[in-house]
Amino acid sequence: MRPTLAPYPATRLRRTRATPQIRALVRQNTLSVDDFIWPVFVRSGEGVMEPVPSMPGVYRRSVDKVVEAAREAADLGIKAICLFPYTGIEDRTEDCTGAWDPENNVNRAIRAIKDAVPDIAIMTDVALDTYNINGHDGFVENGEIVNDRSVAALVKMALAQADAGADIIGPSDMMDGRIGAMRTAFEAAGHHNVMILSYAAKYASAFYGPFRDAVGASAALTGDKKTYQMDPGNADEAMRLIERDLAEGADMVMVKPGMPYLDICRRARDTFGAPTFAYQVSGEFSMIQAAAQNGWIDGEKAMMESLTAFKRAGCDGILTYFAPAAARLLAKG
Numbered sequence: 001m002r003p004t005l006a007p008y009p010a011t012r013l014r015r016t017r018a019t020p021q022i023r024a025l026v027r028q029n030t031l032s033v034d035d036f037i038w039p040v041f042v043r044s045g046e047g048v049m050e051p052v053p054s055m056p057g058v059y060r061r062s063v064d065k066v067v068e069a070a071r072e073a074a075d076l077g078i079k080a081i082c083l084f085p086y087t088g089i090e091d092r093t094e095d096c097t098g099a100w101d102p103e104n105n106v107n108r109a110i111r112a113i114k115d116a117v118p119d120i121a122i123m124t125d126v127a128l129d130t131y132n133i134n135g136h137d138g139f140v141e142n143g144e145i146v147n148d149r150s151v152a153a154l155v156k157m158a159l160a161q162a163d164a165g166a167d168i169i170g171p172s173d174m175m176d177g178r179i180g181a182m183r184t185a186f187e188a189a190g191h192h193n194v195m196i197l198s199y200a201a202k203y204a205s206a207f208y209g210p211f212r213d214a215v216g217a218s219a220a221l222t223g224d225k226k227t228y229q230m231d232p233g234n235a236d237e238a239m240r241l242i243e244r245d246l247a248e249g250a251d252m253v254m255v256k257p258g259m260p261y262l263d264i265c266r267r268a269r270d271t272f273g274a275p276t277f278a279y280q281v282s283g284e285f286s287m288i289q290a291a292a293q294n295g296w297i298d299g300e301k302a303m304m305e306s307l308t309a310f311k312r313a314g315c316d317g318i319l320t321y322f323a324p325a326a327a328r329l330l331a332k333g
């Protein structure tokens, strides 16, 4: 776009900012409850709501409490919920078999939500880090995060989630070839309508810290994830990854983290035109919450401003821990 401007004073750009009515009239991007996917942490037990210390206002919930949360979310108009398991160090293994157990907490939660709250879509996370003894998204052999054997396991994990009734599968592992392998497996299993929202451009980020606490991976993690997650200095590589995942059968793509990578969101949207999501990750959430709790910023305003930024950057939707709070605020008008 090339701005056309008459010289001052014929043009006074403040005219269209003068009142709330006019500002609303000319506003280009607005938030709606339709934009949110709400990430929720599932753990074992019953009646459990365990606060996550590094994420104020976020809980690990037992399956019954996750169902209640899903009901609340649907009543607020939220269209999708995304499930992540918490696994304590004592239940983590090197072979990660818990990941494709049809009875694991996530798969039980999927079935329970489908039963009780059919009017919300369910997204899942596919990666081994929430079950792995060493916290990595793939198997570790002699210090290397191996690709192909990990992909075979991730396919089993994704199939178990699809069998349980998940609507949207979210591979967040960053292994090569996983989208194609999952798509082929879904077609063969008759899961023709299961969607894949690929974490296509996922960076090796310090902003995942609080999430790793929430899922019990912090204590487990050995080393870093730089051999599979992207280098923060790269942008063109994100386009190659997104193109690759779309070509392998992804229905939607994600950029992650969100706020530090809005340039990537905009390029993805302009280049491919596919449904584009951003993940406003745990560290982004916790920074806003912490500053608000200290009285350093207005938490509600910062929340809404940060979410609007994703719309401005061209995103169709946002995974955000703020989903219920933002939905409540939007409902108030």
Ligand SMILES: NCc1[nH]cc(CCC(=O)O)c1CC(=O)O
Binding pocket: 125, 126, 127, 129, 137, 172, 173, 207, 208, 209, 210, 211, 212, 225, 280, 281, 282, 283
């Ligand atoms: N593969 C696991 C996964 N899926 C989502 C997140 C981060 C989400 C957040 O920080 O809110 C991570 C963490 C990681 O890659 O270490």
